[in-house]
Amino acid sequence: MTNRIMPSLLSADFANLQTSIETIPGADALHVDVMDYHFVPNLTIGLPVMEAIRRITDKVLDLHLMISDPDRWAPTYAEQGADSVTFHVEAAAAPVRLARELRSRGARAGMALKPATPIEPYADLLPELDLVLIMTVEPGFGGQQFLDLCLPKIERARALLDRTGGDVWLQVDGGVSAETIERCAAAGADSFVAGSAVFGADDPDAMVAELRKLADAARGRRSQSGAQ
Ligand SMILES: O=C(CO)[C@H](O)[C@H](O)COP(=O)(O)O
Numbered sequence: 001m002t003n004r005i006m007p008s009l010l011s012a013d014f015a016n017l018q019t020s021i022e023t024i025p026g027a028d029a030l031h032v033d034v035m036d037y038h039f040v041p042n043l044t045i046g047l048p049v050m051e052a053i054r055r056i057t058d059k060v061l062d063l064h065l066m067i068s069d070p071d072r073w074a075p076t077y078a079e080q081g082a083d084s085v086t087f088h089v090e091a092a093a094a095p096v097r098l099a100r101e102l103r104s105r106g107a108r109a110g111m112a113l114k115p116a117t118p119i120e121p122y123a124d125l126l127p128e129l130d131l132v133l134i135m136t137v138e139p140g141f142g143g144q145q146f147l148d149l150c151l152p153k154i155e156r157a158r159a160l161l162d163r164t165g166g167d168v169w170l171q172v173d174g175g176v177s178a179e180t181i182e183r184c185a186a187a188g189a190d191s192f193v194a195g196s197a198v199f200g201a202d203d204p205d206a207m208v209a210e211l212r213k214l215a216d217a218a219r220g221r222r223s224q225s226g227a228q
């Protein structure tokens with residue numbers, strides 16, 4: 001498994017997105033938070049801005065859709081160039097059909113869980129997915145405090161994914177920083193979204209490198225302890 005550091009553009013400069021993106025050449029992906037004032041009490045960016053970002057970068061575009069009715073809207077993001085499209089299972093009417101539609105459009109299919117949503121009811125869906133996102137804050141805003149109560153769910157998701165097999169990324173999002181990333185990696189996460197920690201740093205790319213170093217070290221310790 002490789003650790004991926006995926007800065008969230010939610011904390012970038014919305015008036016200078018290209019400049020912000022150029023500050024993080026070491027990032028593995030750009031995490032794009034789409035919010036609709038319905039599923040979450042905030043409004044961010046949508047398809048036209050994602051398309052504009054797609055035109056200026058070859059980096060992996062990792063979409064996190066915090067929207068109602070993802071069954072209707074998510075496939076279009078895949079068609080327009082998102083590499084990975086994650087919907088919230090709490091909002092999806094037909095998650096299996098939606099995951100298949102995303103894959104058929106060439107994107108990785110991702111399923112996100114809010115802090116109070118358990119992973120176990122969705123265990124049978126895992127072969128349909130390429131990414132599982134465990135939210136470590138309530139979705140809607142950047143800069144919130146990491147919720148340690150989500151760590152056992154990361155552990156349980158890791159165990160389920162190891163049993164399922166396949167190349168499914170286990171992503172954490174919300175309050176991930178140099179103070180919290182080791183706990184996430186030790187629990188089994190391999191993909192780390194960080195917004196305020198990266199773009200609030202004096203040197204965002206150095207912070208990406210620091211987060212990677214911490215995650216890799218925690219992963220090494222996890223492996224030595226006998227976990228996968
Ligand atoms: O999905 C999100 C919020 O709903 C963001 O990706 C996340 O909060 C990133 O911001 P930070 O690292 O500052 O918590």
Ligand SMILES: [Fe+2]
Nearest residue numbers: 033064173193
């Ligand atoms: Fe996000």
